[in-house]
Amino acid sequence: MNATHPAGPKPDADVGIDEELVRALLSARHPDLAGRGLGFVDDGWDNAVYRLGPDLAVRLPRRAGANSLLLNELRWLPFLAPRLPVPIPVPVRGGKPGEGYPYHWAIMPWFEGRSAATVSPQERDGYAVRLAAFFRALHVPAPADAPKNPVRGVPLKGRDATVRGRLEASVLEARDGLLALWDEGIAAAEHRGPRLWVHGDPHPHNVVVGPGDQDGAGHAPIGLRAVIDFGDLTAGDPASDLAVCWLHFTDAGREAFRGALADHALYSPGTWVRARAWAVNYASLMAALPEADPLHAVGVHGIGQLLRDE
Numbered sequence: 001m002n003a004t005h006p007a008g009p010k011p012d013a014d015v016g017i018d019e020e021l022v023r024a025l026l027s028a029r030h031p032d033l034a035g036r037g038l039g040f041v042d043d044g045w046d047n048a049v050y051r052l053g054p055d056l057a058v059r060l061p062r063r064a065g066a067n068s069l070l071l072n073e074l075r076w077l078p079f080l081a082p083r084l085p086v087p088i089p090v091p092v093r094g095g096k097p098g099e100g101y102p103y104h105w106a107i108m109p110w111f112e113g114r115s116a117a118t119v120s121p122q123e124r125d126g127y128a129v130r131l132a133a134f135f136r137a138l139h140v141p142a143p144a145d146a147p148k149n150p151v152r153g154v155p156l157k158g159r160d161a162t163v164r165g166r167l168e169a170s171v172l173e174a175r176d177g178l179l180a181l182w183d184e185g186i187a188a189a190e191h192r193g194p195r196l197w198v199h200g201d202p203h204p205h206n207v208v209v210g211p212g213d214q215d216g217a218g219h220a221p222i223g224l225r226a227v228i229d230f231g232d233l234t235a236g237d238p239a240s241d242l243a244v245c246w247l248h249f250t251d252a253g254r255e256a257f258r259g260a261l262a263d264h265a266l267y268s269p270g271t272w273v274r275a276r277a278w279a280v281n282y283a284s285l286m287a288a289l290p291e292a293d294p295l296h297a298v299g300v301h302g303i304g305q306l307l308r309d310e
Contacts, residue, residue: 010045013062015102017048022058024099030107033093046231051110056092060105067103069231072147074106077230080197086134087111087226111226113210116248117203117294119222121301124204125253126212127224128245131202132260134227135241139266141194142235153198153236156185156277163281170284174303178280181306185277189270191237196266200232202244203282204298239271243278246309247286247302254305279306 019038026034036053043049046066050058061067074091081090087109095105116124151159167179212223245257261267279302286299 011063013043013048014064015062017043017060017062017101019050021099021101022050022060025060025095025101025105026052026058028098029095030093033107052107055110057089057108057110058095058105059108060101061103064103066231070104070106072233073230074104076147076233080138083140084134084137084227086130086224088230089226089228111208111228113208113225115205115294116207116209116222117205117298119209121248121250121253123222124209124248125250125256126221127207127209128249128253128257129260130224131207131227131248132257134224135238136261136264138199139196139238139241139264141266142197146195146197146235147233149198149200149232149234149236152200152232152240153195153234153238154240155190155237156188156274157190159281160186163284167280167284170288172284172287172303174307177307178284178303181309182277182280185274185280188273188277189268191239191271191274192268193266195235196238198234198236198238198241199227199230200234200240201229202227202241203247203286203295204244205295207248237271237274238267239274240278242267242271242275243282246276246279246305247282247298250305251308276306276309 019040022038023034033052039051041049041051041057043062046061046063046069048060048062052058059070061070074094077088077090081088089108091106091108093107097103163182167175167182172178206227206229207224208226208228209222210225212221245254249257283299283302283306286295287303289296289299
């Protein structure tokens with residue numbers, strides 16, 4: 001779920017993408033890879049994804065609005081990756097419009113594992129400290145030409161009409177409690193200091209996990225393999241990223257996550273109050289998705305965690 005996605009039906013694609021087209025693009029631009037095995041993986045809100053051999057993936061925007069997001073990834077992920085302690089999908093090669101396809105596209109690494117949205121919150125607690133380390137490294141001052149995003153990393157007051165209207169129209173039993181938490185965020189001090197790099201959408205479905213190192217009892221807890229989908233990459237208030245600790249974790253994981261970031265010099269007490277309000281925004285959106293969507297359960301869990309904190 002990228003920043004611009006309301007809860008509701010996935011937008012229609014404005015271009016047809018199939019295996020034949022992807023083969024043609026590869027043959028024209030990267031013929032040395034065109035003979036690899038190719039298989040459809042996913043057709044998301046913004047991009048179609050095809051697996052290319054055992055270790056690569058082809059990511060192709062399916063609508064015009066996603067083209068600029070992909071260009072941001074092509075430009076900035078190679079810059080950010082060496083600074084981060086968790087793998088991210090740095091483009092291996094780029095692709096230009098051609099063969100009747102109007103957008104840029106990219107070849108990226110394939111990360112073995114599964115979406116963190118498919119494992120339990122208790123299992124996700126196991127990577128809380130490592131995800132915090134990812135944010136500690138990411139949340140540093142960004143250059144002036146960092147991407148701008150109208151709905152991530154921005155002051156909460158600019159989102160008030162949209163989020164308040166959605167909550168007031170909601171049939172969620174938790175509506176009043178969520179509105180109270182949103183109001184606390186609105187009343188909190190705004191972000192001060194430099195604009196920090198912000199992932200924009202680091203919910204559990206954009207985190208890849210797999211078995212971690214075995215402990216003394218021979219158990220292999222869930223480990224953090226990669227953080228993916230930087231289409232909403234921007235700079236601003238880090239609270240919009242930190243919100244996801246209510247979506248990923250239980251009380252224990254959230255305590256570990258926040259503890260690992262307690263001394264971050266560019267955060268303030270108001271950061272976590274704003275983060276909780278951002279979590280209200282995300283959780284209410286996700287809980288309204290169809291039950292079959294993996295983010296529905298993430299949203300329901302997030303609402304429960306928020307009300308525990310209230």
